Amino acid sequence: xxxxxxxxxxxxxxxxxxxxxxxxxxxxxxxxxxxxxxxxxxxxxxxxxxxxxxxxxxxxxxxxxxxxxxxxxxxxxxxxxxxxxxxxxxxxxxxxxxxxxxxxxxxxxxxxxxxxxxxxxxxxxxxxxxxxxxxxxxxxxxxxxxxxxxxxxxxxxxxxxxxxxxxxxxxxxxxxxxxxxxxxxxxxxxxxxxxxxxxxxxxxxxxxxxxxxxxxxxxxxxxxxxxxxxxxxxxxxxxxxxxxxxxxxxxxxxxxxxxxxxxxxxxxxxxxxxxxxxxxxxxxxxxxxxxxxx
Numbered sequence: 001x002x003x004x005x006x007x008x009x010x011x012x013x014x015x016x017x018x019x020x021x022x023x024x025x026x027x028x029x030x031x032x033x034x035x036x037x038x039x040x041x042x043x044x045x046x047x048x049x050x051x052x053x054x055x056x057x058x059x060x061x062x063x064x065x066x067x068x069x070x071x072x073x074x075x076x077x078x079x080x081x082x083x084x085x086x087x088x089x090x091x092x093x094x095x096x097x098x099x100x101x102x103x104x105x106x107x108x109x110x111x112x113x114x115x116x117x118x119x120x121x122x123x124x125x126x127x128x129x130x131x132x133x134x135x136x137x138x139x140x141x142x143x144x145x146x147x148x149x150x151x152x153x154x155x156x157x158x159x160x161x162x163x164x165x166x167x168x169x170x171x172x173x174x175x176x177x178x179x180x181x182x183x184x185x186x187x188x189x190x191x192x193x194x195x196x197x198x199x200x201x202x203x204x205x206x207x208x209x210x211x212x213x214x215x216x217x218x219x220x221x222x223x224x225x226x227x228x229x230x231x232x233x234x235x236x237x238x239x240x241x242x243x244x245x246x247x248x249x250x251x252x253x254x255x256x257x258x259x260x261x262x263x264x265x266x267x268x269x270x271x272x273x274x275x276x277x278x279x280x281x282x283x284x285x286x287x288x289x290x291x292x293x294x
Contacts, residue, residue: 021212024056028180028213031057038207048074048081048184048206055183058215061089063177063233064247065217068142071101071182072209073110075135078103080188080199083208085141087178093120095173097143097150101134102127102191103199103206110134111272114152114160118171123281126160127273128266138211145217147174148253158263159270161255163292170288177220177232184208218245 024044030037036054038045046054067087074081081103088096096117101110109129116124132139142153150173152160164172184206188199218233233245246252255263267274275281276289 021214024210024213026213027060027215028056028058031055031181031183042211044210046083046182046184046208046210048186048208049204050186050201053183053185055181055185058180060219061177061179061221062087062215062217063220064146064245065215065233066142066144066247067180067217068140068212068214069182069210070138070140070212071134072136072138073101073134074103074184074206074208077106077200077203078135078206079105079192079197080186081184081206082187082191083182083184085182087143087145087180088117089173089176089178091120095119095176095178096122097145097152097173097178099141099143099152104192105197112154112159116150116162116173118173121171123275124286125273125275126271128159128270129272130154131270138209140212144247144252145173146247146252149255151255157266158255158259159266161263162288163254165288165291168287168291170291180215182210216246 023042024039033052033054036047036049036052037056038047044056046056048054069085071083071085073083083101083103084098086096086098086100088094094117096115098113098115098117100113100115102113104110110133111127112130113125113127115122115126139155140153142151142156144151144153148164150162151158164174166172186199188197189195192198220232276286276292
């Protein structure tokens, strides 16, 4: 029992990463609608109105590691809006990991949609209702990525795990460096109740707030191409200083027991949609759904 507790603690500490919070402009830069950015000390506010949304991107691209941002989502009637936090590579055959926070009418729980693209193919959505009000305070949203798995975390609780199943013929994102992005925009054609509820611009501007920017990952220029990316931060799993990358630790090759129980709890109590069970969209169950243990 003591050894399992120690192992769980070690994994938890590793999963926290080692990067301290940085200022926004140390890691990121505005990518569009500069006039819709507002800075209040260490807090960045992005504004959506009936003229424009706004977005930012990381200054570098990365292969494997963990990225975290603390976000306070749009309060009140946010129907029709989407606030996104995601990682993506470039090009039509890109890889992408998405957090999309779908706006709601006042008093309803926020819906969080996650999605994964591999080699340009997505359509792997899951949706859940958060177990707290994400508009009253900041909460951390993280993406952890190594050669064995991709994990989406909310306040360090896993809400989705995508395992490397290349041995089953399922492509896995491990050869393209990815930038880190966030944006807020109007998506009332689909975001709230399938587009039935439209954006009420009398409530604008809609504001999403950010702080606690952390990237503990291996910087890797996309200019090196797929072959270069594959060896830039993986290969032997050894960094330039000869030290093993923390995300390649064997204990991080899969969820530990505690994390598995957390994910099962999320799925049982808060998940409202899983593409794996959507027979209307997928007459044949996707291969990864058959073999996935969660």
